[in-house]
Amino acid sequence: MDLAALLALQQLDTAIEQAVHARDRLPARLEARSAESDVMALVDERRRVEGRQQEAQTELDCIEAESDDIGRTRERLEKQLKTILSPREAEAIQHELQTLAARRDELDDRGLELLEASSSADEELASIDASLARARDAAESAGQRAEEAETSADQALAEIRAERKVAADALAAGVLAEYDRRRAAFGGIAVATIAHGSCTGCHMELSVAETDAIKRLPDDAVPECPHCARILVR
């Protein structure tokens, strides 16, 4: 078994896994997502302010209708006052007119409040719109940067995969099948090396005797880690 070729294949497979992992977590993509959520937050905010403004407008419409009603009632009462009435009736109408005037004042005050609120909502909307335009621009360029980063990550990945195919094709089918079986069984790492006396697959230390035994294996034997059973390349 060509252990060096197997190790090279393992290194390529590990590089592919890392590249896929990085491709899914590109900082440019995270930035683009955050720029998009900035836009969404402003759109929500705009909707809230618009809702408030709509409520103010609805109330203003009611005030206007009630004011018109009061105006008509007052006209009618004033006409009535001009006809001959008993002092008692005249007093009652005067009282009613006073009540209407007070209500009109209340409505006017509330109407002013609402107009002020509506005008400050207008200002708020203008400022949100300006922020929204900036946020949309930022989201668009962040989106472009993310796409570019993904394209180049995809290219890099395609290059490693092509290299992996060449490396895999060079191996005998049986060896490749055995490698794939061990990779599936050992969390993606089928082939490990001994570094500083430990297996790089399971990080367990190998005794001097175990290391010696591996070194003394004939060339056609497949050395395995005594702890995790991964193929060990000396």
Ligand SMILES: [Zn+2]
């Ligand atoms: Zn091991």
